[in-house]
Structure formats: structure tokens, C-alpha cells
Amino acid sequence: MIGRRFSANNLSIGASVTWTTLHALDGVDLLYEGSRDITQTGNALDLRVGALKEWPGERGARALEAIVVHNRFSTTHNVLFADVFWDPNQQIFEEQARVDTNYDRTKTWGAQLQYQIPLATPGWRIGWLATVNRSTHPNGPVYQIGNVGIPQDPGHSYAYNLGIGVSKVLGPARFGADAIFEPIRSYTWADATAPLATLNGDTLAPGAKTLENRFSFANALLRIGVGRDVDLQGTNNTIGLQLGLVLRSISYRLEQTDHVQLTERAFERSWIEWTPTWGLSLRFPELDIRYQGRVTKGAGRPGGNFFFVGQRDIALSSGMLVATPTGPLSLMDVNTTTHQISLSLPLR
């Protein structure tokens, strides 16, 4: 990482390169149900260039921040399966080892602009955020979960972020709120590897699209929080109180066109996850004690008869791409409660 500040212009620029070798990504084993062993090899490359320009003013600085990101994700999964077959010679079931080699490749280009400006009323600031990401990927691994395949067909995805937020600092009190809209468009397809007959008797040539998936996400995020510090009179100790609420709205529509079965189908789902948060901090000269709690309600988790890897799990292993499962999913409502207690001891 390198950076430089041009004080005369109130301009800062920076760049970073991160290269990571990957050998064991969390969650990948869940994508290959029934596998005996998975060997993962790969790497991730992250390139960033950013600039921050500030315009000092009486009520505080205006600031514009711009970042361009390029990310390459590449892993190879060598997955060992034991296929069961019937051996007519011995007339028993036998197992045969099979190693599937799956390549998970993703390239992402992204850019983000952030702008914040103090308002006329003292203590208030407002900011905007805009992000665009484009991911492309060749044919990825077909995750097999039970008898439900989750193919990662070749395709590309666009993801956007449009947000606005305000904050106010008034003495020991703080207030902040923002709203972010996250539209995502994903287009994937499957190619015919051999001449393929369609339902009406036509033949799809090798390379022709057999299946097209169009995902449209319209996610939204709203966050509100307040905090207040209270000095305990006569001491150097401070108590801090925080309350917050996060509302995440997830809404997507899948349109799928099957050029073999000559069918079209559309599927829509939306739901809300809402997360109240609360916190308490005790700051003493010698140490800080903090407690944070949160409950997330409305989030789905895999359940039922057929295991489905949720979008976030997919994202873990495949660079934020959206995959289309071929089978039924069953997500069950769960409430996730988190309590976090931390103790900070200053080193002097």
C-alpha cells in the first residue's frame, strides 16, 4: 500500500495491492455434499486506487472520495467423490473414486464515489454514496447438493449502491441515519456442449444457449442510531449508551428461459431482516469495557429436506456471484442473537 498527501491541494491519493493465496475457504465443503475430500488451491488479487479531496470550510470540511477496485478471484477445487455403482460381476454395490476438478473464476471491476458536506445547522453533516461493480465469470463449478445442482453458468452481474445519510454531533450526543438502495442485475446462461434436441424437435447447436437466467435484486438498507456519553461527575469515568436499528429489505426476481424445454418461468421473493442493536460502554482511565448486542430477525437459514446454500455462502466462495439452484430450497425463519463483550487494556 502506498499513499501521498498533497497538503497544498488538500488532496490525498493512495493505492494498494493485495495478493492472497487460498487453500481452505470457509463454506466450500458445504457445496459438495457427499464429497470425501476437497483440495482447494487458488488466489485472490485486489487492486485499489483511491483519492480524497477536501475543501475546508467554517462548519467543517467538504470531502469527495473516489475509489476504483479491480478484483480477481481464482480457485480450483479438486473434489473427491465415491460414486456408488452396481457391480454385476460380484452382484454387490461398489464404490468408485471420482475426482471432479472445478474452477471458480471471477473478475470484478468496481468504482465508488462518496461525498459529504456539513449542513448550515451546526453539527449536521450529509453524505452521498454511489457504487458500481461489474463481475464476469466463465462457466463455474456446478455445486451438487443432494440431487439439486447449483450451476454457475457463464455470465455477468452488475451491482450498484446508491445511498444517502445524515449525522449530527451535539456535544456528547451523536445521531446518524442512512438509506442505501442496492439494485443488482445478473445474467447467466448455460451453453450446449453437444447438439441438443428441443421439445419442438429443433436442434440447438453446440455453443447455443440452453438456459438463460436473469436475476433482478432490489435490496435496500436503512440504518438509524443514536449514542450518548455521560461523564460520571467527580471521576474520569464515562458511560456510553448506544441504540440502533438496521432494516434490510431483500427482494429479487428470477426470470428463467429454458430453450430446450421451451419454458419460461418467473420467481419472486422478498423479505425483511430487521436488527435492533444496543450497546453500553464503560470507560475508565485504566480500561474500557464494552457490551454490544444485536438480534437479527427474519433471516433465512437452510432447512427442510433439501439443503440450499444461501446467497451469502455462495458469495463466500465465488466472488459475490448469484447462482441459480435447480431444485427446491427451504429457508427457515431464524432469529440470530449476538452478545459481544470486550475488554480493552491500554498499553502504556
Add this chain to the structure above:
Amino acid sequence: MTVWVRPLCLAALVVTAAACDEQPPTGEFPETLDGELRRSIGQWGVVPIAAMARQDPALVALGQALTFDKILSGNRDISCGTCHDPALHTTDGLPLPVGTGGTGSGTARTLGPGRSFVPRNAPSLVNSAIGLSYVFWDGRLTRFGPQPPDVVLPFDLPNVLAAQAMLPVLNRREMRGDPGDVDVFGNPNELAQFADTQTAEIWGAVMQRLLAIPEYFQLFRAAFPHLSSSNFTFREAAIAIAAFQMDALMRTDSPFDRYLQRDDNALSVEAKRGGVLFFGEARCSSCHNSPLLGGQQFSNTGVPQLGPGVGNAAPLDLGRGGLVNNEFYQFAFRVPPLRNVELTAPYFHNGSFPTLESVVAHYNDVSTSLRSFDPATLPAAVRDSYHGEQTTIDSIIHHLDFRLREPLRLTEAQQRDLVAFLKSLTDPAARDLSGIVPVSVPSGLSIR
């Protein structure tokens, strides 16, 4: 400040309201056809089948000759290959086989004077070596159970196929003939003179015929070099016939088999839809399951009674229910394995349904199909042996397999899809079996 906060709050309200109008994600994702089919298949233990190892060529050569040589029959007029005709995919194409004394071949074969039909349909020998638990329509021969009650088989037969090959030469209708018969040369049929209980003597007499022919003697010596010629018995002949079946008659590379090996493009869309029905709504897989798609159990599928009958129940055929200690299985017959079923018409234990379409229509409403069965659909030769008495029909329905008591109510389109799936079980290499027929046999008798 007010200028900014109001739009922000309004936006927050819109976001919240928009998100609240749908239910949480507990529904089902629409399933693709392949996903649904693979999930359905996975519930029934249907897995790919490995290739059969090549058998000893000398053993196969002997078995091939024996399979197509009419010298094994008392009257020297019928071989295994007569009723298991490669030209008809190792069936005879008839509802009920015509045994010794008959003339002609294939579907043109007719009964000889005073003869009656063999009471049950000749099953295909293709994939007979696949590992069936039961042999014969009533399953009286099994690879892990007691021996048939009326025959003492050699104790050291290597497999159930060899055990099966010991039996047709004993059967008067099929191969042995009746007392007083003369063979095609006008000579007395010495095999027919033995009592039915003299199985060892019958097998011995067949071996006398075979070993009297030098070419057979050489074939036996080549196939069993570790045995002295004085120890050749019909056991060795049966082992050779079984080896021939294992070597030459395995056909398990159907589109469905390729689909099992993860080739999604191996099946047509119709076949996939039919497969989903087969392993689901149509309930076929409740019997036709496991790698063999059948062959493991018995079922009374409401098939009309036809033919001369079997045992004490004749002219009816109680199937497995006619065996001692199996009375529960009234009118129940072995569920056949289904690979290459397209090629083995007519269907069921007595060939009473001529096409796959008619079979599927029968299963769609078994009781109605049985009650309304039209014997005019049968070939004229067996039409008169249809037993459509009300009491017989009522008895069959009374003992009907519980899975078939309610109509399936499949549409005609669904029935067509099911047939498409059944046809996807055909290995293309099973369509032409002419390559397994020898040019000639050591006895010099005609093959056809």
C-alpha cells in the same frame, strides 16, 4: 436541516413499506426438470451399472453352441434360442411360448398337434446376468434362498443363471417332450421316457447326446480343462450357458444409464418428464427400483388370466401364490427389470398387453382395465385361453397390490411421457443381437 431530514425519513418509510408486502423466504424455488428428476431418482437406489467382465472364451463358445443347439431338446426340435430368439431381442414375441412340437419361429411359431402353450411368457435373456435376485416369473429360483421344491440341483453351481439353465431341459412342454414322442428324425425321444422326478437321469441322457458329438467333446474339454472327460455333467453345460449370457447379453448403455452417469443431455425432455412421473406420481418405482429397475419383488398387477395355468390352480395361474408357503402372493409375479423393455413385447407374465402404451394405460386404472379387458386384443391362438370369469376377476382384484388399488389418473400426455421414459431404457446395442447367433451348431441341426 429540515430540508434534508424530511426526504430522508420519507425514503426510509418507502423502503420499509416496500419490503413488508411479501412473505419471508420459506417457499420453494421452482425446480428444473433435471433437478426434479435427479432428486426423484436418488430416492430409489438407482445407480449406474458397471460393465460385466469378459468370460472365458472357451466357456462362452460352448455356451453359445448349447444355447442354439436343438439337440438339448428331447425331440431335437427346439433350442433355448427358439423362445429366446435374438431376432426378437431374446424373446419369441408371443404372449405364451410354443415349446417342443411347435413349428416355425418367432411370432409365426405355432403349436404342434396335441400340444399346449407354455403357461408363462418367455422373458428376455438380455441382462439376465445383471444380478437378479429371483429367476422365473414366480421367483421359484433365487440366488439366496432354498432350491426349487421339485428339483435337486447340483450344490456347487456358481450362480443362479447356471441353476436356471439346468431346468428347461427337464420341462416337458418346453424342451423334453412327452412319452411316445419321436424326434425330428423319427427316432424315439429317450429323454421323454424318464419320470419327471428322474432329473439326474435326464441330465445324464442329454450329456450322452452331447458327448457323442466330437465337436462338443472338444468344446467341453477346452472349457473345462481341469476336469477329466468322465466327469463332464450337465452342470458344466449349464455353467457354459450362463457364461455365454454373461458375456454376450449384457446391454446397459441406454440413454437413461448415461443420464445416471451425469449426462444431462442423454434424455429427451419427454423422457425426463416421464422419468419424473416414473419415480414419483405414477409410483412405478415403488416396484421398479434399485439399479436393476425391478426384479427384487413380486406384485399382483391385475393382469388378466390367460393360458393353460400352472399347478393345482390350472387353468388359472396364481404366480408366486402357487408356491408352498407363499399363498399370500395370490396372482403375484416377479416385477421384471425394465432395461430394454421397449424391445420385449408383449408384456406381463402372459404377454396379455401388446405395447408399452397399453401397459401404461393398464396401470393408469388397473381395476377398470382388468374388468374391461378385451380378449380380441390377443392373438387368435391364445384368445380362447382367456379366463374372464367374474369370479376370477374379482379374486385378482381382491388380491391386487395395494399400490394399484387407486387409479393414477394420468393424462394421455403424461402416459406418452412415461412411454418415452421407458423407451429411454433401451441400449441401442440391444436392438440388433444377430451377432450372437452362431453360423452352425455341432449337432448339425438347424438353428432356426
